[in-house]
Each structure stands twice: as structure tokens, then as C-alpha cells.
Amino acid sequence: MGSVVDAANKEVNGTSSAKKPTVIFVLAGGPGSGKGTQCAYIVEHFGYTHLSAGDLLRAEIKSGSENGTMIQNMIKEGKIVPSEVTIKLLQKAIQENGNDKFLIDGFPRNEENRAAFEKVTEIEPKFVLFFDCPEEEMERRLLGRNQGREDDNIETIRKRFKVFLESSLPVIQYYEAKGKVRKIHAAKPIDDVFQEVKAVFSPEAEKVAGQWHLY
Numbered sequence: 001m002g003s004v005v006d007a008a009n010k011e012v013n014g015t016s017s018a019k020k021p022t023v024i025f026v027l028a029g030g031p032g033s034g035k036g037t038q039c040a041y042i043v044e045h046f047g048y049t050h051l052s053a054g055d056l057l058r059a060e061i062k063s064g065s066e067n068g069t070m071i072q073n074m075i076k077e078g079k080i081v082p083s084e085v086t087i088k089l090l091q092k093a094i095q096e097n098g099n100d101k102f103l104i105d106g107f108p109r110n111e112e113n114r115a116a117f118e119k120v121t122e123i124e125p126k127f128v129l130f131f132d133c134p135e136e137e138m139e140r141r142l143l144g145r146n147q148g149r150e151d152d153n154i155e156t157i158r159k160r161f162k163v164f165l166e167s168s169l170p171v172i173q174y175y176e177a178k179g180k181v182r183k184i185h186a187a188k189p190i191d192d193v194f195q196e197v198k199a200v201f202s203p204e205a206e207k208v209a210g211q212w213h214l215y
């Protein structure tokens with residue numbers, strides 16, 4: 001605070017010297033892509049804080065908030081909760097956390113989510129990590145996992161995949177046009193998938209360390 005860099009930031013940004021956090025969006029075609037597992041690895045290896053939009057929404061239902069019933073019904077139907085609600089929860093989680101780099105998992109799910117997030121937070125993601133997994137493989141994994149979630153059943157899964165194609169794919173395409181999508185082939189064993197994920201994150205880790213080396 002009060003440094004030359006802060007002063008320069010203030011000059012450039014016009015208003016605030018607060019540095020914006022680094023954000024990476026983590027998306028997939030549906031549940032069972034393995035993105036939750038891979039996010040845990042990224043946290044461990046690269047020091048990001050994991051924020052799952054779905055987990056924040058489920059916590060909101062549990063807390064007995066006035067929006068709880070509405071959120072619960074939308075999740076059961078695989079529908080997308082209004083941006084306002086999700087963004088408020090994400091913003092709060094970011095502000096309450098001391099870290100400056102976040103994996104935002106399962107968001108934005110449609111163009112409206114995306115545009116509203118960028119407008120409200122003035123944060124653009126550094127890149128979008130997209131777990132590409134065939135629908136049959138996701139279904140196979142999911143029906144084996146049964147986490148006791150209300151949306152872990154074949155009807156909701158198929159509805160969600162439809163919502164993905166109609167609403168979420170345009171978000172991927174938007175970022176693809178900006179060269180920001182990092183696609184991961186997710187229909188492989190966990191460790192193999194993490195090798196791919198690591199390759200996406202590693203140049204950054206090296207930069208943080210302040211030196212480059214071959215390995």
C-alpha cells in the first residue's frame with residue numbers, strides 16, 4: 001500500500017489501487033468430468049483457492065436463506081440459478097479470502113452469467129480450463145459415485161447435458177474466440193489427466209519462482 005506501484009495502478013485504473021485477483025474458470029460438459037478432483041490437485045500444487053459455484057449454492061440452501069427453495073428447485077431441474085445470486089456468493093467468497101488467485105469451478109454457465117460477472121467484478125479470467133469428456137463416460141462415472149446429491153440421477157444428468165449444449169457451450173465458444181480455452185482430455189485415468197493439467201499451469205509456476213529451467 002502506498003508504494004510507487006500502487007500509485008501507478010491508481011493512475012491507470014482511475015479509481016482504486018486494489019489489485020484484482022487472478023481468476024481461472026473451470027468448466028465441463030456435465031457432472032462426472034473429474035473437474036472437482038483435478039481442482040483439488042491444482043490447489044495443492046499451484047496454490048489456488050477453489051471456489052465451486054455449485055457448492056456455494058448448496059451451502060446457501062442449507063443456511064436457510066430466503067432464496068434457498070428457489071435455488072433447490074433450479075438445481076433439481078439442472079437449471080441455471082439467476083446470475084445475481086451466484087455472483088453475490090462468488091464475490092463474497094473472493095473478498096473473504098486472503099488469496100489472490102482463484103479457480104472458479106462450474107461458473108459461468110451461460111452468456112448472461114459471463115457478462116454479468118465481468119461487468120460486476122471487472123475481472124476477466126486468465127484462461128478457461130475446460131474438461132472435455134464424452135457424455136457416456138460422465139454418466140458411467142456418475143452412476144458409480146452416488147454422492148447422495150439430489151441431482152445425481154440419470155434424468156437430471158441428461159437435463160444438465162442439454163443445458164450445457166444450449167447455454168454453456170456458447171460461453172466456451174466466446175472464450176475460444178479470444179484464445180483463452182485450455183482443453184483437457186478428461187476421459188482418462190486421474191493421473192494422466194493431471195499430467196495435462198500440469199502442463200497448462202506449469203509455465204506460470206516457473207514464472208512465480210522467478211526462473212526458467214528445462215525438465
Ligand code: UDP
Pocket residue numbers: 030031032036052053054055057074075076077078079080081082086105106107108109151160
Ligand atoms: N448451478 C448454477 N449456477 C452455477 C453453478 C451451479 O445454477 O454457476 C446449479 C445448476 O443447477 C447445476 C447445479 O448447480 O446443475 C450443480 O452444479 P455443480 O457445478 O455443483 O455440479 P458438478 O458438475 O460439480 O457436479
Ligand code: MG
Pocket residue numbers: 036052054105106
Ligand atoms: Mg462440483
